[in-house]
Amino acid sequence: xxxxxxxxxxxxxxxxxxxxxxxxxxxxxxxxxxxxxxxxxxxxxxxxxxxxxxxxxxxxxxxxxxxxxxxxxxxxxxxxxxxxxxxxxxxxxxxxxxxxxxxxxxxxxxxxxxxxxxxxxxxxxxxxxxxxxxxxxxxxxxxxxxxxxxxxxxxxxxxxxxxxxxxxxxxxxxxxxxxxxxxxxxxxxxxxxxxxxxxxxxxxxxxxxxxxxxxxxxxxxxxxxxxxxxxxxxxxxxxxxxxxxxxxxxxxxxxxxxxxxxxxxxxxxxxxxxxxxxxxxxxxxxxxxxxxxxxxxxxxxxxxxxxxxxxxxxxxxxxxxxxxxxxxxxxxxxxxxxxxxxxxxxxxxxxxxxxxxxxxxxxxxxxxxxxxx
Numbered sequence: 578x579x580x581x582x583x584x585x586x587x588x589x590x591x592x593x594x595x596x597x598x599x600x601x602x603x604x605x606x607x608x609x610x611x612x613x614x615x616x617x618x619x620x621x622x623x624x625x626x627x628x629x630x631x632x633x634x635x636x637x638x639x640x641x642x643x644x645x646x647x648x649x650x651x652x653x654x655x656x657x658x659x660x661x662x663x664x665x666x667x668x669x670x671x672x673x674x675x676x677x678x679x680x681x682x683x684x685x686x687x688x689x690x691x692x693x694x695x696x697x698x699x700x701x702x703x704x705x706x707x708x709x710x711x712x713x714x715x716x717x718x719x720x721x722x723x724x725x726x727x728x729x730x731x732x733x734x735x736x737x738x739x740x741x742x743x744x745x746x747x748x749x750x751x752x753x754x755x756x757x758x759x760x761x762x763x764x765x766x767x768x769x770x771x772x773x774x775x776x777x778x779x780x781x782x783x784x785x786x787x788x789x790x791x792x793x794x795x796x797x798x799x800x801x802x803x804x805x806x807x808x809x810x811x812x813x814x815x816x817x818x819x820x821x822x823x824x825x826x827x828x829x830x831x832x833x834x835x836x837x838x839x840x841x842x843x844x845x846x847x848x849x850x851x852x853x854x855x856x857x858x859x860x861x862x863x864x865x866x867x868x869x870x871x872x873x874x875x876x877x878x879x880x881x882x883x884x885x886x887x888x889x890x891x892x893x894x895x896x897x898x899x900x901x902x903x904x905x906x907x908x909x910x911x912x913x914x915x916x917x918x919x920x921x922x923x924x925x926x927x928x929x930x931x932x933x934x935x936x937x938x939x940x941x942x943x944x945x946x947x948x949x950x
Contacts, residue, residue: 581607581638582630582665582672585706594701597692601681604702605665605672606630607638609648610656612710620654620717620947621707621739622663623699623724623731626853627845629671632663646936653940654947659716666727667702668694668853670846676775677846689775694852696723696860700731704738714740716950718885719943721745721932722899723853726860729883729907733865736884741950742911743943744890745932748903749876749910750861755898758797759854762790766847775848783847788838790850795837800895800928804830880910887917889946891932891939894922898929919946 582605590598607630612619622632624643633642633649648654654661665673668691676691683690707715718739720728725747732739748755769786771777811829826832863875870878888911892904901922908920921942925931932939 581635583607584672585709587667587674587702587705591702591705593692594695594697595693599674599692602667602674602678602702603672604667604674604706606662606706607632607635608660608662609633609635610658610660612660612712616712617714617716618658619660619662619707619710619712619715620719621703621715622648622661623703623718623720623727624663624666625722625724626666626850626857627841628665629669630663630665632661643933647940647943653936653944655944659947662707662710664703664706666699666724666853668699668849668856670849673702675846676848676852688848691848691852694856695730696727696856697730697734699727699856700729701734703727704731704735707738714738717741717743717947719743719745720747722747722929723857725899726857729862730860732883732885733862733879736882740886741946742883742885742888743946744888744904744907745939746891746893746896746899746904746929747907748860748899749880749907750863751858752900752903756858758793758898759858762793763851763854765789765793766851772847777847782843784842787842787845787847787850788835791838791841792834795834797898798928798930800897800926802895802926803928806926808833876906877910877913880907881914883911883914883916885911885916887919887946887950889919889921889942891921891923891942893928893931894924895926896929896931 584603584605587602589600591602592598628643631642632644650657665671667673668675670677676687678687680687718728725744766772766783766786769783771781772783777783808830813832826835862879866875866878890904890908892901894901908918912918923938925935927934
């Protein structure tokens, strides 16, 4: 199968927000559609923690992408009209430079020698890709989950760089519940003896730690309503349970989590997971509030600095990881700053992951917004 990824060389050195820099770094990205002669029809997608740049099938890679039903000709994000770019986050392991990459200055894999990573760095790297493609101003910057925070960082650091913004199931700052969950995920990886302070290899891979981290994540990505509806208290049959572990999986929901973990653990670099997870916890838009802003209004004061004409903010009532109140906070802050904001609260039962699976409702909101810009 052909690799549809393209690679953009970041300016070298590429300065990192918390210190240090990267030499010879690159960002992997994919595109769909055709850039207009005026270069005014570009949409940039910033992703959650684990997806790569392959959001949908294209001529170079016909395999389904992680947002296959959303993006493409005559779909909700219609590539007959829009030129769409999706980047793999800086710090990831799916083509962009991250802890799994070789440091050209030492000839060795970065591992924990990779500089401290922030979501502002992720946004800055994406901005360089857009600028490198000759696009002065995006028609729309779209970010979901972690990518929504990266998008806010992008917009704050580069005022006027996007005409409109779509914010999906994200947050203006990490809240205690999300921090607690991600902290446990990181601890599970770090306590796995095979992690070995980041010095693992294929034969000594922290599989148990990554498995627990993924299971914790999946639990928070869906809602209690969906867990009950899909699994109730269904038990596994005798053969599925096995007799080798007296405390092994007994219920269908446990087997589901095991299956998800098995698909994930070898597909993502543990150190990249740690770096991106911590970057999500560090993100706080209040840091961009003007000096002297009231402590209770710092998020709104920071959002007031974002320069876009229109915005669509979508949240889900059953999302426990990025609760609806945080989407309301983003919408209210942008609206108070004079942005024309559409706020959509969906009651999808799928929780945080709804934007990946409830394509009908999310797609209708996104397509409707794009039709008016």
